[in-house]
Amino acid sequence: MGGSSGSDALRDHRRAASEQKKDDVGQALLALSARGTAITISSVAREAGVSREFIHSHPHLHAAVQEAARKARDLWNRDQALATTASARAASADRLTLVSEIQRLRGRLKEQQRCIDELRAQRRRWLGAQFPDLGHVDPAVHAELRSANERLMSEKAGLTNTITDLRRTISALDYDLAAAREALTQELAERDRKRLTPVSLTDE
Incomplete structure (x- = not known):
């Protein structure tokens, strides 16, 4: 017993x-x-x-580990997909901001160029109106024309400098946009590679 x-x-x-x-x-x-x-x-x-x-x-324990590993793998893949989507949206927003800024600056560039063209036209009209008789030039009119010409040339120089700065800024933004696109492409490719080749979560 x-x-x-x-x-x-x-x-x-x-x-x-x-x-x-x-x-x-x-x-x-x-x-x-x-x-x-x-x-x-x-x-x-x-x-x-x-x-x-x-x-x-213990088969039921082994099965429980496999099921938990599968859920973890599915969760990891879902998180990767969400991260990729969020990253893509953020990068897309950044690109839209850059594109919008470039378009705005190009609009300013066109407006500045239009101002220069208008100043040139005004100068030609002014000179034509003040010199109907090329054989006689009034000294007072000549002095006024000289002053007006200097003012117009100063405005033109300022506008030209502004255009140069705008072009330089647009060039820098174009470079940043291209770099952002390249970085996004590489990041998405890397995320796709990791998502398509997940690490094994169970060892038999």
């Missing part, structure tokens, strides 16, 4: 220890999932303080 009781007690102890290990595996899966840590047979066994063989020897 004593030997039988001892065997029963040992079996009960082993059964209780096994159940505790199973609970520990379940808790390990919850902990790894909460931390976002890669779920593998090894990582679960290490977290639970059990051997890999223990998990392999």
Whole structure:
């Protein structure tokens, strides 16, 4: 009787220890999932303080690890897709901002050029009106024309400098836009590569 009781007690102890290990595996899966840590047979066994063989020897535990790993992989892929979409939207917004700024500056450039052309036309009209008789030039009119010409030339020089600055700014923005497009292309290609070749999350 004593030997039988001892065997029963040992079996009960082993059964209780096994159940505790199973609970520990379940808790390990919850902990790894909460931390976002890669779920593998090894990582679960290490977290639970059990051997890999223990998990392999219990089909329902092995299946639970595989299911948790699949969910983690799906979540990782979803996060990557969301990150790629968010990055693409942000880059698209940046490109739209750059394009809008370039268009605005080009509009200013055209307006400044139109002002220069108008000043040139005014100068020609002024000179034509003030010199109907090329054989006689009034000194007072000549002095007034000289002053007007100097004013127009000063305005033209200022507009020309503005146009030069605008062109330089547009050139820099065009360069930034091209660099942003190249960086986005490389980032999306890298994200696609990682998404299409996910790291294995289970080790059999």
